[in-house]
Amino acid sequence: MSDPTRTYLDFERPVAELDAKIEELETLAASNKADVPDVADEISKLRQKSADQLASLYEKLDPWRKTQVARHPERPHFCDYRRLLIEDFEELCGDRRFSEDPAIVGGIGRFHGRSVVVMGHEKGRDTQSRLKHNFGMARPEGYRKAIRLMNMAEKFKMPVLTFVDTAGAYPGVGAEERGQAEAIARSTERCLTLGVPLISVIAGEGGSGGAVALASANSIIMLQHSIYSVISPEGCASILWKDAARARDAAIAMKITAQDLKELKIIDHIVKEPIGGAHRAPDDTVRKIGEKIDSVLSGLEGLRASDLRARRRERFLAIGRLEAADS
Numbered sequence: 001m002s003d004p005t006r007t008y009l010d011f012e013r014p015v016a017e018l019d020a021k022i023e024e025l026e027t028l029a030a031s032n033k034a035d036v037p038d039v040a041d042e043i044s045k046l047r048q049k050s051a052d053q054l055a056s057l058y059e060k061l062d063p064w065r066k067t068q069v070a071r072h073p074e075r076p077h078f079c080d081y082r083r084l085l086i087e088d089f090e091e092l093c094g095d096r097r098f099s100e101d102p103a104i105v106g107g108i109g110r111f112h113g114r115s116v117v118v119m120g121h122e123k124g125r126d127t128q129s130r131l132k133h134n135f136g137m138a139r140p141e142g143y144r145k146a147i148r149l150m151n152m153a154e155k156f157k158m159p160v161l162t163f164v165d166t167a168g169a170y171p172g173v174g175a176e177e178r179g180q181a182e183a184i185a186r187s188t189e190r191c192l193t194l195g196v197p198l199i200s201v202i203a204g205e206g207g208s209g210g211a212v213a214l215a216s217a218n219s220i221i222m223l224q225h226s227i228y229s230v231i232s233p234e235g236c237a238s239i240l241w242k243d244a245a246r247a248r249d250a251a252i253a254m255k256i257t258a259q260d261l262k263e264l265k266i267i268d269h270i271v272k273e274p275i276g277g278a279h280r281a282p283d284d285t286v287r288k289i290g291e292k293i294d295s296v297l298s299g300l301e302g303l304r305a306s307d308l309r310a311r312r313r314e315r316f317l318a319i320g321r322l323e324a325a326d327s
Contacts, residue, residue: 009068011057018050054276061225063257064248067233069225070205074279076286078105078120078163081203084283085290086111086118092149094141098178101142103134103170104214106149111161112294117153119146119214120163120203137170140183143213147190150198154305159197159297162214167232169210184209191216192312195305199296201289202226202258202267218312219296220266221289222258224273228266229256265319269296 008016025043061069069075082089082105089109093100106119121138124130146162153160169180191198191214200217206228215228222228229236236250237243261267271285271292278285300308 007072007074009065009072011065011068012054015050015054015057018046018053022046022050051275058225058275058277062248063227063251063255063260064233066225066257067205067227067247067251069277069279070227072204072277072279073125074282075165075204076278076282077125078122078165078203080282080286081120081163081201081289082109082118084286085293086116089118092152093145095144095148097144098141101134101139101145102132103136103138103166104142104146105133106145108152108158111159111297112290114297115156115158116161117149117158118161118163119149120201121166121210121214123165123204134170136166137168138166138210139170139172139175140178140180143169143183143187146187146214150190150194154195157196159199159300160194161293162198162200162217164200164202164206164211164215164228165204166207166210167205168208169213181209184213187213188216192316193309194312195308197297197300197303197308198312199293199300201293202228203289207232216312216316218300218308218315219268221269221271221292221296222261222267223271223278223285223289224258225277226258227251227256228258228261229254265315265321 022043025039025046029039029043086109089107091105091107095101103121104119105122106117108115108117110116111118121136122133123136124133150160169175169184188209198217200215200220202211202215202220202222204226206215206226208229208231211228233247233251233254233256234244236254237246240250255261255264258267258270262270269292271288273285274281
């Protein structure tokens with residue numbers, strides 16, 4: 001059966017029309033009112049045509065379309081990664097200074113038998129949860145909570161796993177009054193100085209300092225159609241051209257896709273998504289991410305704190321470094 005609740009992106013309209021026709025025929029067949037004897041064959045042909053159309057669209061996604069896919073509301077959220085990958089999860093709340101920030105959820109648990117600290121941005125799925133989690137846009141309290149959890153991880157020698165999915169840090173007046181920029185800088189610094197392995201996953205939208213504050217890791221894993229940038233395409237277009245409608249041009253110019261970022265050595269690994277994006281097979285996508293985390297973490301276990309810091313330092317210094325020309 002086709003899924004009538006699925007949210008289709010603008011460029012997926014041809015697929016949506018085919019799926020609507022399939023749903024109509026399936027409804028007719030189920031009610032035994034179909035006069036066409038070969039309705040099952042017709043449904044089969046339409047399904048194949050829909051699958052071919054979807055594969056064709058996703059084979060040639062430009063950066064702007066990848067941005068749309070990265071923002072898809074049905075894409076796996078932090079709660080999905082926590083549910084499928086982390087056993088015995090115990091959430092830890094509050095920054096011990098001001099309040100709790102639900103935009104970043106974190107705690108301790110077990111990943112493939114290892115004790116870990118895990119945290120990530122949570123955008124929420126419906127109106128109520130989106131408001132609760134502030135659409136994944138953290139305030140200073142969220143980043144100070146992240147620092148608290150990283151301090152605990154280092155004290156008890158537990159690896160840290162972070163999952164990034166945010167448009168950016170919350171830009172409200174209250175957040176600025178409570179030191180938003182300082183909190184982001186301190187969280188980024190703590191990532192870089194951490195004496196235990198730190199692995200970050202760019203699961204959807206990795207926007208601005210709000211993402212970097214959790215992603216200054218030993219290794220960065222990125223889903224195939226996720227994005228990672230210093231500013232949103234709309235924000236960049238507004239600054240450069242005074243026109244947010246030129247977001248497509250900005251997305252192309254900024255090189256925000258996993259493929260571009262891997263070439264620039266900003267990320268380390270790309271995990272392939274199902275045809276049609278992670279939202280079409282979320283559980284399978286989460287399990288693939290888990291397998292990659294396990295592989296990367298195995299390569300970091302046993303390293304001394306000084307080695308982990310040195311590797312992290314060299315990794316970030318290598319970004320944008322030009323190789324010396326052969327003499």
